[in-house]
Amino acid sequence: MAKLKAPLLSLGASGAIGKSLVFFPWKGIDAVREYVIPTNPKSTKQQAQRNLLTAALAEFHATGYDEDDMTAWALFASTFPTPRTGFNAMVRAHIMQALGDGTWWRMHDVFPDPLAGGGATVTCQTTETVPAMIGCRYGYSKTSMPNSVGAASIEDGLATWTIPDLTEGKEVYLFLSQQPVTYKGKTFYQGRTGVYHYTALAPA
Incomplete structure (x- = not known):
């Protein structure tokens, strides 16, 4: 679940939404990336x-x-x-x-x-x-x-x-x-x- 600090994408968010997007702060910037599923979490x-x-x-x-x-x-x-x-x-x-x-x-x-x-x-x-x-x-x-x-x-x-x-x-x-x-x-x-x-x- 993403935690919002203000309306989404306006000030900042952290966490994941629906295992599709991940929001995180990076070097003072509110960043977003695609959620990546581990290829083999139980090898x-x-x-x-x-x-x-x-x-x-x-x-x-x-x-x-x-x-x-x-x-x-x-x-x-x-x-x-x-x-x-x-x-x-x-x-x-x-x-x-x-x-x-x-x-x-x-x-x-x-x-x-x-x-x-x-x-x-x-x-x-x-x-x-x-x-x-x-x-x-x-x-x-x-x-x-x-x-x-x-x-x-x-x-x-x-x-x-x-x-x-x-x-x-x-x-x-x-x-x-x-x-x-x-x-x-x-x-x-x-x-x-x-x-x-x-x-x-x-x-x-």
């Missing part, structure tokens, strides 16, 4: 993009991340060169693995429990059932976690890892992940967490 590519986003949003809400999980996603988000939220980082991770033909495996309620000697027992809830399929990567930087250990067990949806002894007093960063897929030459995981951390304890 296959657009629909695919919407479906990817819908699936990622559904997974985010269904998982029910707790406060610690969201803090970890926020820390992961801070590793990117451009600002983003933890929510954005999780949604992106889900979409990118889907583009690589991955299947997302849920991991949440992560708890790193520091052990004497610098290691830790890490647990999380997961939909994965095979311990060998999920790993824990860890290191001394939120952007570099070169070490990894496989899950020791999964019982009733609770997976457990044991990080070996590390240097006392160091901050240890970690994330959990399923198997990787590749999309446009980059690696993404079929399910992952944000980045958690703990301080390595002294030997007993």
